[in-house]
Amino acid sequence: MNQVRCPTCQAPMSFQARSEWPDFPFCSLKCRRVDLNRWFKESYRVGGDESPSEKDLPAEDDS
Numbered sequence: 693m694n695q696v697r698c699p700t701c702q703a704p705m706s707f708q709a710r711s712e713w714p715d716f717p718f719c720s721l722k723c724r725r726v727d728l729n730r731w732f733k734e735s736y737r738v739g740g741d742e743s744p745s746e747k748d749l750p751a752e753d754d755s
């Protein structure tokens with residue numbers, strides 16, 4: 693009865709046993725790879741944003 697939506701393409705899927713669903717929670721290997729690629733890109737972007745903002749922080753240890 694459980695309805696699950698693929699996080700990539702939002703396709704509704706009826707829940708299966710995880711042992712019969714190798715691409716859980718994605719509807720297919722394609723969507724699984726799309727999500728993986730997006731996740732990697734976002735983690736790279738976050739890492740790139742963190743370094744400059746750290747330099748912009750004022751030093752608070754010169755009290």
Ligand SMILES: [Zn+2]
Nearest residue numbers: 698701719723
């Ligand atoms: Zn999908």
